[in-house]
Amino acid sequence: MSVTQITSCTTTSCAFNNGGCTAYAITVGGDNGAPACDTFISLDARGGLPVAEGHVGACQRLECVHNKDLMCTANAVTVGGDTASCQTYEVR
Template identity: 70%
Template sequence: MATMTAITSCAATTCAYNKGGCSAEAVTIAGDSNGASCGTFVELDVRGGLPVAEGHVGACQRLECAHNKDLMCTAEAITVGGDTANCLSYTAS
């Protein structure tokens, strides 16, 4: 079984899964022509997810990313930043 890529930090403080870091068990990296972003990002009035910030990348929909192999992220770890939860580790191949 492959190891899931860890999310080392997330600066999207308005995300319901950010409790001092990503508390979603697994996120999807999605986005559009403007770049890669966290498709799991959601702004709600509650906080959810795991009790600790140990989020991982479950799937990557960015086929052109150098870290994407078979829709899975192969980077050692990623960081998420900005108000719109951009994947700062995204690298176009």
Template identity: 55%
Template sequence: MTTTEMPAVSECTVTACSYNDHEGCHAFAITVSGSNGAADCGTFIPLSAKGGLPMIVSQVGACTRADCMHNQHLECTADAVRVGPGDADHAANCLTYTAR
């Protein structure tokens, strides 16, 4: 898989993340991680300072949720992913996660 084949983060509605700007992710790539049924965005950073690149379409760089139907060899094969607020301790979740 090359960087041009990596799935894009098509939407991120987690406005508390430093990489979020106008419901878009500006990190070069995110990592999807998590446990206990949650597919967390491991790149979520809740700082007041904004980060990331101004003109970027973020991508999924890695996914440790091997139990997701889109995961092959710890890489995401979805066409695109959406990230949104999670429940309780999970501030940012991959909404595209689908258990096998």
């Protein structure tokens, strides 16, 4: 199984966003009906990889059609909004 790439992240308030997601891997979680990047952190610093090549390492959203064995099977993931929501999320 390959790891799903984050092709776009527009949550610029995240410390792991430097022209896109620079976290090596994120966890998709969130509360109830609001799937979100649980790796999101708002700091006055930037961190992560030197280039925007983030991936989804784990997905806690069991009800998502792309979730198989807690891994994301989508072709690609986009993240955005003030709360770093997973915009690829789809309920089964």
